[in-house]
Amino acid sequence: MCVAIPSLVVELGDSTATVERFEERIVVSLLMLDEPVELGDYLIIQAGAYAVEKLEPEEAELSLALFREWLRMAGEDVRETELPGAAAELRGETRGR
Amino acid sequence: MAGEESRAVLATLEASLALRVRVEGGRIVGLEIEGKRPLQAARVLEGRSVEAALAALPVMFRLCGTAQSVAGLQAVEAALECGPGPVGRAARSMLVTVEALEQSLWRILLDWPRCADGQPDAASLDHFRRKLRALQRGVFTDRRWNRLGGARVKADDGALRATIEGVDADIDEILFGGVRGAEVLASRPAFEAWIGDTRTATASALEWVYSNGLADFGGADVRLAGDFDTDYVSDRLAGDDNWAYCERPEHHGEVHQTGALARWSDAPLVRALHGEHGYGLVEALREHMLTLAPEEPNGATAITTGRGLGSVETARGRLFHWVEVREGTVARYRTLAPTEWNFHPDGPLAAGLVGAPAGDADTTRRAVDLLVTAIDPCVGVELELAEA
Numbered sequence: 264m265c266v267a268i269p270s271l272v273v274e275l276g277d278s279t280a281t282v283e284r285f286e287e288r289i290v291v292s293l294l295m296l297d298e299p300v301e302l303g304d305y306l307i308i309q310a311g312a313y314a315v316e317k318l319e320p321e322e323a324e325l326s327l328a329l330f331r332e333w334l335r336m337a338g339e340d341v342r343e344t345e346l347p348g349a350a351a352e353l354r355g356e357t358r359g360r
Numbered sequence: 361m362a363g364e365e366s367r368a369v370l371a372t373l374e375a376s377l378a379l380r381v382r383v384e385g386g387r388i389v390g391l392e393i394e395g396k397r398p399l400q401a402a403r404v405l406e407g408r409s410v411e412a413a414l415a416a417l418p419v420m421f422r423l424c425g426t427a428q429s430v431a432g433l434q435a436v437e438a439a440l441e442c443g444p445g446p447v448g449r450a451a452r453s454m455l456v457t458v459e460a461l462e463q464s465l466w467r468i469l470l471d472w473p474r475c476a477d478g479q480p481d482a483a484s485l486d487h488f489r490r491k492l493r494a495l496q497r498g499v500f501t502d503r504r505w506n507r508l509g510g511a512r513v514k515a516d517d518g519a520l521r522a523t524i525e526g527v528d529a530d531i532d533e534i535l536f537g538g539v540r541g542a543e544v545l546a547s548r549p550a551f552e553a554w555i556g557d558t559r560t561a562t563a564s565a566l567e568w569v570y571s572n573g574l575a576d577f578g579g580a581d582v583r584l585a586g587d588f589d590t591d592y593v594s595d596r597l598a599g600d601d602n603w604a605y606c607e608r609p610e611h612h613g614e615v616h617q618t619g620a621l622a623r624w625s626d627a628p629l630v631r632a633l634h635g636e637h638g639y640g641l642v643e644a645l646r647e648h649m650l651t652l653a654p655e656e657p658n659g660a661t662a663i664t665t666g667r668g669l670g671s672v673e674t675a676r677g678r679l680f681h682w683v684e685v686r687e688g689t690v691a692r693y694r695t696l697a698p699t700e701w702n703f704h705p706d707g708p709l710a711a712g713l714v715g716a717p718a719g720d721a722d723t724t725r726r727a728v729d730l731l732v733t734a735i736d737p738c739v740g741v742e743l744e745l746a747e748a
Contacts, residue, residue, distance in 0.1 A: 267420075267422030268373055329404050333398070333404045
């Protein structure tokens with residue numbers, strides 16, 4: 264099944280972004296996105312190379328919570344990540360708001 | 361989390377297929393398919409209210425979120441004996457079609473040229489994606505269309521039809537080089553003449569297949585799934601406590617191929633090409649072009665009160681969701697994706713590749729890659745070619 268993990272934008276290039284999910288970083292093309300991208304946004308990546316959608320922060324956080332829950336069911340030792348807080352910080356918002 | 365641990369977590373979540381192809385004496389003599397897919401991800405839906413579970417579906421399965429949402433809605437509505445009327449069902453079906461169209465365009469514009477030594481056309485894909493977004497926004501009155509029982513459909517003011525006609529015209533222009541696609545795909549002479557005369561990325565990919573003698577590469581004699589016996593599938597999913605059926609499905613004891621080829625197997629041109637090439641590479645690719653307009657059946661099946669099956673035809677084939685609801689809560693949830701049929705160890709890829717001729721390593725790798733793309737898994741593929 265084609266699950267899609269929200270990826271956090273941590274660096275921006277001309278038409279690329281460096282994104283992070285579960286501490287792995289990859290560079291993706293922004294060519295397929297028809298809206299502006301900023302640091303701290305969450306993106307959905309297709310084929311490991313193209314950002315295809317920008318998520319609302321609440322959607323991304325719900326998605327990450329569901330995946331963490333499933334990973335625990337699958338027996339993975341998953342810590343609560345700082346991603347939601349980190350995303351707010353990257354967006355220039357006050358942490359914990 | 362340490363780097364190694366995070367990679368392990370990602371490996372659990374990220375789906376992929378590892379294909380190991382063994383070549384000996386100019387032939388493919390073996391294929392191992394190792395799937396790494398979070399088949400049981402739907403377990404997180406169990407114990408949630410049906411509303412929360414339905415809200416979670418498009419969030420988790422974002423890349424084909426519409427098909428997953430509709431399959432989930434159908435399953436739950438069948439279990440609860442509710443659901444939208446014909447207009448609401450048609451509107452959902454249209455969203456599924458738009459999503460399938462985008463997935464097919466992705467394959468045709470980016471992956472076919474990449475496999476066939478050509479130039480991917482990302483700009484055209486971007487152009488289509490923007491138009492398809494407009495189409496999606498024109499169906500329902502608000503973006504929360506995935507409501508249990510149905511959502512409000514926009515009144516037909518002609519704008520939707522105009523957008524559809526615009527997409528059709530662009531397909532003819534960009535994929536078919538300015539001729540009508542329906543005419544190109546209507547007969548074998550027209551199709552082959554078009555390949556010879558046209559220089560679009562799509563035609564060039566098909567020309568590469570013919571010029572390398574690969575038109576019948578990977579032909580398989582696996583039964584094409586026509587109408588599934590939904591009672592049979594429901595029973596198997598209901599009894600699938602260890603998810604074994606979801607991983608290796610069968611239909612009345614046989615492995616089936618689902619997807620574009622199965623949908624179009626009765627078309628006259630398909631029969632003509634099948635007579636010449638079997639269900640080989642050129643046929644599988646051409647079917648993908650026909651699937652630019654996937655059709656019904658999409659439908660819900662009520663099983664017994666409290667249980668339901670959703671069945672949606674996606675770009676890649678049939679997607680099933682099965683649910684058992686108790687007092688408004690999801691008690692059990694199963695999903696069965698088309699990839700599990702098509703990349704089954706006895707499915708069309710394995711049957712088509714083992715025994716196929718193998719030329720030089722680069723061409724063989726490209727041909728296998730193209731066949732995989734044509735059968736179309738919903739996940740990334742790692743391909744390893746080993747000469748004995």
